[in-house]
Amino acid sequence: MKIALVNNFPPYSGTGRVPYSLFHQFQNSPELNVNADLYCTHYLESIDLALPENSGVTFLHHFPYKQHENLSRLMIYFVDPLRIPRGYDLYHIGNHMLGNYLYFLKPIVITVHDLLQFKYETEMSTSLSSLIYDKLLRISLNALPRAKKIICVSDWTRREVLKKFGLPEEKAVTIHNGVDHTLYKPGNREEARYRLGLPQDKKILLNVGAETKRKNIPMLLKAAAALLKEGIDFHLIRVGEKTELIGKLINDLGLAQQVTYFGNVKEAQMPDFYRAADLLLMPSLDEGFGFPLLEALSCGLPAVASDVGPLSEIGGTAAFYASPNDLNGWVNNARKILSLSETEKTGLISAGLSQSEKFSWERNAKETAVVYGSIINNGN
Numbered sequence: 001m002k003i004a005l006v007n008n009f010p011p012y013s014g015t016g017r018v019p020y021s022l023f024h025q026f027q028n029s030p031e032l033n034v035n036a037d038l039y040c041t042h043y044l045e046s047i048d049l050a051l052p053e054n055s056g057v058t059f060l061h062h063f064p065y066k067q068h069e070n071l072s073r074l075m076i077y078f079v080d081p082l083r084i085p086r087g088y089d090l091y092h093i094g095n096h097m098l099g100n101y102l103y104f105l106k107p108i109v110i111t112v113h114d115l116l117q118f119k120y121e122t123e124m125s126t127s128l129s130s131l132i133y134d135k136l137l138r139i140s141l142n143a144l145p146r147a148k149k150i151i152c153v154s155d156w157t158r159r160e161v162l163k164k165f166g167l168p169e170e171k172a173v174t175i176h177n178g179v180d181h182t183l184y185k186p187g188n189r190e191e192a193r194y195r196l197g198l199p200q201d202k203k204i205l206l207n208v209g210a211e212t213k214r215k216n217i218p219m220l221l222k223a224a225a226a227l228l229k230e231g232i233d234f235h236l237i238r239v240g241e242k243t244e245l246i247g248k249l250i251n252d253l254g255l256a257q258q259v260t261y262f263g264n265v266k267e268a269q270m271p272d273f274y275r276a277a278d279l280l281l282m283p284s285l286d287e288g289f290g291f292p293l294l295e296a297l298s299c300g301l302p303a304v305a306s307d308v309g310p311l312s313e314i315g316g317t318a319a320f321y322a323s324p325n326d327l328n329g330w331v332n333n334a335r336k337i338l339s340l341s342e343t344e345k346t347g348l349i350s351a352g353l354s355q356s357e358k359f360s361w362e363r364n365a366k367e368t369a370v371v372y373g374s375i376i377n378n379g380n
Contacts, residue, residue, distance in 0.1 A: 001033055001035065001089050001090065002088050003090050003091075005019045005039065006091060006098060012051075014289070015097075019038060021180075022036065022092070022368060026365060032369040037058065040057055041072070042076075043064060043065065077140075081104035084101075084104075084105060091105045092110070092372075094111050096115075108147050112150055115164055115288075117137055118141070118164065119286065148375050151368065153289045154174060154176065154314070155174050155313055156309050158172045175367045176359055176364065177289050177291070178360045178364045179291075179298050184274070184299050185271070185300075186299055189276060192272040192276035193276045196262075199235060202233050202235045204276055205237065205277065205280075206236075206239070206276075206279065206280050207237070207240075207280070208273070208282075214285045214287075215284055216284055217238075217246050219325070221249055222330075223327060223331050224236050224253075224258065225253040225254065230331075230335070234258065234338075236258050237259075238260070239261075240263065277301055278302075279338060284311070287309040287310060298352075303315060303319045303320070304330065305319050307324075314355075317355075318348070
């Protein structure tokens with residue numbers, strides 16, 4: 001099977017991991033009988049070209065996205081679909097944001113990570129370029145039913161896709177994202193804290209992600225403030241950029257000495273954050289998948305996650321859950337995990353490792369190859 005994978009995100013982003021992982025899995029798994037090429041619309045910055053993951057990748061833009069953002073966006077929608085070579089047995093679009101390719105190429109399989117763009121319209125910038133981009137994005141999303149098959153990264157996302165577009169059950173299939181178990185695995189906590197410059201004598205709480213509305217960072221901070229009032233000595237690590245609004249809330253809650261930010265963290269360093277921490281807190285209002293939860297469990301880190309979206313699908317019985325708006329639930333669960341005996345903690349970690357083993361890129365590639373075959377060989 002000759003397949004063209006098409007992508008528009010870097011390998012270290014959540015949505016970029018699917019096409020990149022498939023590309024490398026197919027290269028290393030000849031038994032799957034998939035000969036795949038990976039086409040990426042752009043790279044974010046020049047240094048990305050040196051990433052080992054980009055070896056063998058064909059880029060359609062020969063300049064960094066960050067230097068010509070608006071030009072790149074226009075090319076993605078109006079030029080790039082015409083630059084993908086014809087003659088492949090199948091085209092796999094790795095991100096629903098490239099749904100416009102469905103008007104230019106066929107047959108197509110497309111991966112849908114979420115439908116959050118339909119739910120959080122008010123979070124879009126009101127600049128002219130963003131309004132144009134938002135319009136083009138919606139045209140892309142509304143083209144999804146044209147695909148031969150829609151691959152969803154979670155059962156939750158699959159149900160949303162079927163409902164949103166009124167599609168028959170057989171139109172969409174769930175293929176869960178994986179995790180790199182050679183990278184995300186347990187390690188020495190003291191050594192990880194030393195490398196990150198974190199205190200050895202405090203509890204470390206961890207949160208990973210952006211500060212968009214759906215990430216529900218105010219609940220995270222309110223729970224942290226409540227724990228501080230109870231006398232729990234902790235340090236909260238936020239991996240992601242800090243916004244002015246959240247910075248003010250941190251100060252208002254008296255958490256300035258408890259919260260530290262790490263931005264622009266490369267994926268190779270991420271496992272150290274999970275190994276250094278005592279607890280992951282993920283109070284999202286909505287998710288399409290939830291990589292931080294899966295990565296935490298893979299590294300042996302207990303977690304409390306929201307009981308919404310696909311998070312319970314990923315964490316199973318190995319994680320604790322709370323409603324995203326239930327402050328007492330977050331505080332009680334966090335306190336419970338932080339006060340576990342060593343025996344209880346070991347059992348929880350073991351459950352998390354077992355749960356994470358259900359998710360792998362090897363499995364993802366095998367199941368994706370089956371979808372390819374069903375379309376190419378049977379015309380379905």
